[in-house]
Amino acid sequence: MIPYKITTTIIGAVIFLIILTLVRRGKLQEKFALTWFAIGIIVVFLGLFPVIIDKIARIIGITYPPALLFAMAVGVLLIQNLYLFIFSSQNEVRIKELIQQVAVLNKLVDDLATKDNPNPAPTNRTDSSPAQTPSIK
Amino acid sequence: MRILVIVPIYNEWPHLLPVLKGLRQHFSHILVVDDGSEDKSFLSHLKHEGFEYLSFPFNLGHWNAVQAGFRFALKKGYEAAITFDGDGQHLPEGALKIAPYLNEGYDLVVGNDNGRGTLAKKLCWRALNWLAGLEIQDFTSGLRGYSQSTMRAFIGGPFLNLHYQDLGVLFMAQKIGLKMVEVPTPMAERAGEKSRVFPTLTSVISYMCITLIFILARRP
Numbered sequence: 001m002i003p004y005k006i007t008t009t010i011i012g013a014v015i016f017l018i019i020l021t022l023v024r025r026g027k028l029q030e031k032f033a034l035t036w037f038a039i040g041i042i043v044v045f046l047g048l049f050p051v052i053i054d055k056i057a058r059i060i061g062i063t064y065p066p067a068l069l070f071a072m073a074v075g076v077l078l079i080q081n082l083y084l085f086i087f088s089s090q091n092e093v094r095i096k097e098l099i100q101q102v103a104v105l106n107k108l109v110d111d112l113a114t115k116d117n118p119n120p121a122p123t124n125r126t127d128s129s130p131a132q133t134p135s136i137k
Numbered sequence: 138m139r140i141l142v143i144v145p146i147y148n149e150w151p152h153l154l155p156v157l158k159g160l161r162q163h164f165s166h167i168l169v170v171d172d173g174s175e176d177k178s179f180l181s182h183l184k185h186e187g188f189e190y191l192s193f194p195f196n197l198g199h200w201n202a203v204q205a206g207f208r209f210a211l212k213k214g215y216e217a218a219i220t221f222d223g224d225g226q227h228l229p230e231g232a233l234k235i236a237p238y239l240n241e242g243y244d245l246v247v248g249n250d251n252g253r254g255t256l257a258k259k260l261c262w263r264a265l266n267w268l269a270g271l272e273i274q275d276f277t278s279g280l281r282g283y284s285q286s287t288m289r290a291f292i293g294g295p296f297l298n299l300h301y302q303d304l305g306v307l308f309m310a311q312k313i314g315l316k317m318v319e320v321p322t323p324m325a326e327r328a329g330e331k332s333r334v335f336p337t338l339t340s341v342i343s344y345m346c347i348t349l350i351f352i353l354a355r356r357p
Contacts, residue, residue, distance in 0.1 A: 093297045096197055100205035100292075103170070103191040104212060 012047025016040035143206030146223035170202040207288040231322030244315035248280030248322035
């Protein structure tokens, strides 16, 4: 039987490596990478020295140390998740405002285009993408 | 006073043209806002008929279409706007009743229709209304008049976050102290088969919950 310290070290190292690769490949944006990096470092640290958890648990009066680990894990995940929801809400509002503005600008550009060129070639405008707006010559 | 009539639509093409033609007899400035309808081919019909329109690449919701209309109205310097549903439910006479109140200087004019909806629905609405402490009775009405300053206030900040055009908007309007009035307006039976905002029971329940949370989060 291998000592549990080796198992925890390996798990910690693997999680850290996954985060590192994601950041390196640019899949994780830097601002998210920061917190994930911190989490990775903590995981490696706890993997190398699992005794830390036992000690902290004793200091703050928790008799069953793994409970502290799980509580911490749940807490961190909860905060991360909440942050994601806030981020997503912000993005939705931004996207909505942008689309509204694009719709208005599209219309104004079209009006200008038809004013400059009263007999425009029949463009098959579908309004689905800005790239298809008739160009002003 | 230059008034723009904003007609937000979503997949309502079959009913739309008669509605627009009826409107054109009374109002010279009409803007259709296509809220990401699946079939875009009707836009060329609109162009052919000489109606102006905005178009979203995908569906954002009724209130967002209205906001885009506001942006256009402000850019073009309109002094007021009236929102008018494209499904044939609103009558041009209703919009005509709204216009004089805008002239009088009201910030927000709501076209009231009391004869609509089932009893259960009415009870729910009454409860929400009481919870929110609104002065306006018919907060679901889409037939409304907005002054220029109201439009300017309504395109930014917290108003971008709203999911529905009705209670949330009026609640915020009351909070910032706009001068509001409710006008009884005649309305027709809906030409479309189903309500656009509430096609299913689930959508009604989700609307109730979202609105309830909205009120609870913002009531002083």
